Every structure is written in structure tokens, then in C-alpha cells.
Amino acid sequence: MIKDLILKNRSYRRFYQEVAIELKTLRELIDLARLSASSANKQPLKYILSCDPQTNALIFPFLSWAGYLKDWPGPSEGERPSAYIIVLGDTEISQSFGCDHGIAAQSILLGATEKGLGGCMIGSIKRQELRKALDISSYYEILLVLALGKPREKVVIETVGPNGDIKYWRDSEGLHHVPKRALDELIVG
Numbered sequence: 001m002i003k004d005l006i007l008k009n010r011s012y013r014r015f016y017q018e019v020a021i022e023l024k025t026l027r028e029l030i031d032l033a034r035l036s037a038s039s040a041n042k043q044p045l046k047y048i049l050s051c052d053p054q055t056n057a058l059i060f061p062f063l064s065w066a067g068y069l070k071d072w073p074g075p076s077e078g079e080r081p082s083a084y085i086i087v088l089g090d091t092e093i094s095q096s097f098g099c100d101h102g103i104a105a106q107s108i109l110l111g112a113t114e115k116g117l118g119g120c121m122i123g124s125i126k127r128q129e130l131r132k133a134l135d136i137s138s139y140y141e142i143l144l145v146l147a148l149g150k151p152r153e154k155v156v157i158e159t160v161g162p163n164g165d166i167k168y169w170r171d172s173e174g175l176h177h178v179p180k181r182a183l184d185e186l187i188v189g
């Protein structure tokens with residue numbers, strides 16, 4: 001059911017790094033993005049796939065993790081993603097990418113969830129450094145990085161409390177809590 005899949009599709013930031021993801025799996029996920037909606041059907045998104053430890057190690061240093069968890073610098077060695085998908089905008093096709101990369105990212109992550117994997121969209125990227133490290137051509141805009149792996153953490157959703165705080169937090173057991181606004185707060189008319 002779509003609701004079950006969406007509930008399961010949380011942002012995971014800790015993984016069983018030793019569980020590899022095959023290139024074939026990443027290609028299947030890109031095929032889901034390929035079949036998704038695109039503004040004016042221009043389909044300007046391109047992808048870099050990484051599932052080998054060497055390339056993964058090149059990408060990791062340029063990503064920022066869980067900004068609200070001030071005393072957590074991100075996943076340590078052994079719990080890092082086993083694959084990445086870098087979502088690029090091809091400026092030779094379009095100068096603006098609208099919502100395309102968000103839609104593609106969601107399709108990819110839902111597909112990953114269905115396969116028993118999980119991941120996190122990363123928008124906080126040291127783009128210049130990543131471009132240099134992977135020799136990414138200047139006509140590609142770096143839009144998002146999707147970190148993927150077999151999740152090693154549990155995430156629970158709760159309703160935003162009366163103080164309105166939307167910051168996610170982690171308890172002493174390592175359980176990650178994500179407050180979501182109530183349905184009635186979202187529907188304004």
C-alpha cells in the first residue's frame with residue numbers, strides 16, 4: 001500500500017556499510033526516475049552512480065548530515081552509505097529544473113524502500129569540491145545527492161507538539177524522532 005511505503009520511506013542516515021548495493025539495483029532505481037513526471041517533459045536530469053567503496057569515499061566528505069543534531073557529525077566509518085546517486089541537471093537541455101529532481105528523488109527512494117533499502121536526500125553539498133573530486137563537467141548542475149544503504153537506525157514519526165518545534169531529534173537509545181505537522185494544520189481551505 002502506498003501509505004505503508006511512504007511511512008517506511010524515512011530519511012535514514014546510518015547504514016550497514018558492509019551490505020553492498022549492485023550497480024544493477026541503482027540502474028533499476030534510475031528507471032523509476034526516468035518514468036516519473038518532468039516539467040514540459042524536457043527530462044533534463046542525469047545521474048552519477050556510485051556503489052564502490054573508492055568512489056563512495058570520494059563523495060562522503062562533501063555531504064552535510066542532520067543539521068539539527070548538533071553533536072553528531074554524520075555516520076562514522078562502518079555505518080556510511082554503500083551507494084550514492086548524484087542527481088545532475090543538464091544545462092544543455094534546460095536552464096531550470098523546477099521540481100523535477102524532487103520528484104525523481106522521491107521515486108528513487110520509494111523504490112529503494114520497496115527493495116528493503118533506505119536513504120536520505122542530501123541538499124547540503126560542498127558542490128565545488130564534489131565537482132572537482134569527480135571531475136563533473138561544468139554544464140551539469142549538481143542538484144542533490146541521494147545516499148543509499150541498508151538502514152541501521154529506527155525512525156519514528158510523531159505529531160508536532162504545542163510548542164510547534166519541527167526539529168528532528170535522537171533519544172538516548174539512538175531512536176530518531178521526526179515531528180510532522182497535523183493534517184488539519186496543512187489544510188487551509
Ligand SMILES: Cc1cc2nc3c(=O)[nH]c(=O)nc-3n(C[C@H](O)[C@H](O)[C@H](O)COP(=O)(O)O)c2cc1C
Nearest residue numbers: 009010011064065066067120121122123124168178
Ligand atoms: C530537498 C531536501 C534536502 C535535504 N537535505 C538534507 C541534507 O543535506 N542533510 C540531511 O541530513 N538531510 C537532508 N534532508 C532530509 C530531511 O532532513 C528529512 O526529509 C526531514 O528531516 C524529515 O524526515 P523524513 O524524510 O524521515 O520525513 C533533505 C530533504 C530534502 C527533501
